[in-house]
Amino acid sequence: MTDGHAGTTAGQPQGLTRLYLIAWLVLVAITAIEVSLLLVFRVPPAVRATALIILAIMKATLIGAYYMGLRFERLAMVYIAVIPLLLLVLMLVAVVPDVTLLLGRH
Amino acid sequence: MTTGAADARERGDLTARWSGGRSPWDLSWGKLMMWLFLISDAMTFAALLVGLWVARLGSPAWPNRLEIMNLQFVAAMTVILICSSTTMALAVYAARQGARRQAVWFLTATIAAGCLFAGMQATEWSHFIREGARLTGNPWGVPAFSFTFFVITGLHGAHVLGGIVYLWIMADRIARGLSSAEGLEIAGLYWGFVDLVWVFIWSSIYLL
Incomplete structure (x- = not known):
């Protein structure tokens, strides 16, 4: 079984460190946008709620795809x-x- | 012509993959089991969050979180958890490259961030309790508000504490050469999930 997994690993791109750091940067930026939507910008509640839901889905997708490795699975x-x-x-x-x-x- | 050949090859691959005798997911049993556990765990959190939303939408009023909670403080907790997921992913990557020492350092950073998050959550809870919030009631007159807060963040906090113990054991095992990179990757799935769930808790309880 480990051999099968090693095949998957071999298929992964090199230089993942850069990819993880970009993901980190995007996630922190999204969090900053989320907070500023409440504390800084004055936006209608419906627009704010829609934006927050979209941002949460973006964050979840990034975490699932890169930090949980789904991007590299079948x-x-x-x-x-x-x-x-x-x-x-x-x-x-x-x-x-x-x-x-x-x-x-x- | 080339596309036709590629289609035929793909069909052949699919048949070979799904006709039995091998795992169509190309995953080790450990990783697949962790995924199945995480999906069932996600259902538990999903049920709690759906419960929160039913209670909230069914309630004529819901307290203004900005007046009760310190949003910047919880945002810092969120960033710390994101940082810990990044160091966890880097630990797995280092272990895959055979850099065991580096992997242990990244794991130590992940554990430290996890402890910091748990400590900040304890502070957040203390503040909320000092304000008069209890499991069965609160000064804002909406009992479901504090009930859902304590149950959902409490279950998540328990996952963080469990994760810290899990990662501690893994760091020790990796340092002594007892665990493989895949063992650490499975632990990384768990820690990534803890961060993933927080995204929805943070949105549902504090932001929306």
């Missing part, structure tokens, strides 16, 4: 990691009607 492995998250969005959509019921009680 696509089949990416499906295992990503499909449950898509199902999660469906679950969220499914429970939203309950929220309106809760609101109706207040």
Whole structure:
């Protein structure tokens, strides 16, 4: 099994240090943007919420792709990691009607 | 013509890959098991975060976090966790290159950042408790607010503490030559997940 893994490693690009540092820089920059969206810029709540969700997804994608190495795995492995998250969005959509019921009680 | 040949080769590869007798994911069992654990763990966090959002959207009011929590402080925690993920990835890379000593140094930096994060989270909790927040109620009149905060950040904090112990053991094993680079890569998956989950906790509890 280790041999199979070594094959994957061999397929990875060299100079990953630079890639990891770029990812770090982007992640820190996104965090700074997130904080400034609340503390510095005055933006409508809907725009701010949309921007924050997009930024969170960007951060999660960067971490999953580079720090967890999904970028270098087979696509089949990416499906295992990503499909449950898509199902999660469906679950969220499914429970939203309950929220309106809760609101109706207040 | 070339595209047709490439398609045929790809179809052949797919058949060979999925027709049994070998893992179609080309992963070692340890790495695959860690992924499966992390996905199930992600479902636990997902359920808690969905619960938080149902409680929040169903509540007529939700306290203004900017008045209660120190956003800059938690942003610093977030940056520290990002730094620790970077040093973890660098540790794995060093181990893969055979630079064991360097890998141990990067791991030590990761553990130090993890400890700092956990310490800052303890400070954040103390501040919140001093403000009057409890698991069952708080001065802002929305019990679900402090309940979800303590449960979600608490579970994440437990993951950080568990991760520190895990990385400590791995650093020792790598230093003594008992663990392979792949063993460290599996630990790196866990630590990356701790950072990944924090992205959504940070957004849901503090930002949105």
